[in-house]
Amino acid sequence: MVKAAPLIFKMVISLSKHPLATYGLKDFDKYNCLTLSYSFYAVLIYLLKGYVIGMVSLSNFKDKLTVIQWFYPESSLFYLSLLIGLPGLFLMSVIFQRKPDARNWVKYLWQHIFKLCLVLVLIDVAIYWALYLFLQVGQLSWLVGQNVLAIAALLYCRFSRRAIINRQEFPEEIVEDKAPKKRRSPL
Numbered sequence: 001m002v003k004a005a006p007l008i009f010k011m012v013i014s015l016s017k018h019p020l021a022t023y024g025l026k027d028f029d030k031y032n033c034l035t036l037s038y039s040f041y042a043v044l045i046y047l048l049k050g051y052v053i054g055m056v057s058l059s060n061f062k063d064k065l066t067v068i069q070w071f072y073p074e075s076s077l078f079y080l081s082l083l084i085g086l087p088g089l090f091l092m093s094v095i096f097q098r099k100p101d102a103r104n105w106v107k108y109l110w111q112h113i114f115k116l117c118l119v120l121v122l123i124d125v126a127i128y129w130a131l132y133l134f135l136q137v138g139q140l141s142w143l144v145g146q147n148v149l150a151i152a153a154l155l156y157c158r159f160s161r162r163a164i165i166n167r168q169e170f171p172e173e174i175v176e177d178k179a180p181k182k183r184r185s186p187l
Contacts, residue, residue, distance in 0.1 A: 019165055031100060031171035037163035039156040040095055043117045046153045047088025047124060050081030077137065084127050087120045100173040110170055117157055121150050 020034065029035050045052055050072075057067035072078035094116070097106045109116055125147060131137040157163050 019161070029171070031174060033169050033171045034162060034165050036095070036098070037157070037160050037166050039153065039160045039163045040113075040117070040166070042153040043121065043157050044088060044092055044095065046149055047091060047120055048085045050078060050085045051088075054078070054082070080131075080137075084124055087123060091116060091120055098171060100171045102170075107170055110167075113167055114158060114163075118154060121154055125150055 023034060027035055053068060053071050057064055060067055068075075068078050072081065094106055094109050094113070097103070098110055102110075128138065128143055128146060132140065132143050
């Protein structure tokens with residue numbers, strides 16, 4: 001028994017080094033994939049900020065325009081934010097179509113999901129900077145705040161352990177053996 005203890009200890013150590021060893025059963029979905037990291041949702045919220053602010057504003061029962069006017073003093077800025085957020089809707093469709101029966105383009109894009117997030121966030125940031133520099137639209141403090149949020153969301157998406165695992169796996173259909181089990185005959 002004394003000789004078996006170091007072997008068991010080595011087995012426990014090697015199991016704890018596995019990337020999925022720290023997750024419990026609740027952390028997996030019905031396709032045995034790790035549930036999606038919140039970092040992808042953070043990038044989505046950043047890209048769809050105009051839509052999020054619009055929905056929050058609609059939930060205000062007293063004055064539906066107060067929240068929108070607080071974030072976007074000019075109504076044209078709000079509509080421009082909705083237009084700039086359109087690529088975020090595309091990213092949302094890729095994330096929500098991440099299922100075993102997904103089309104090939106979704107599987108291909110999922111292999112490059114971080115690059116897609118990076119490109120879409122950079123396009124968003126570049127448009128807002130161009131609007132500020134060339135058309136004097138917006139405020140510098142608001143623009144810097146958006147850049148800080150964009151960098152934080154991208155860093156979270158890039159370095160989160162769960163997001164790294166999510167980028168490496170894609171859901172597959174689980175085939176269960178539905179053949180009836182043979183009963184043992186009584187002795």
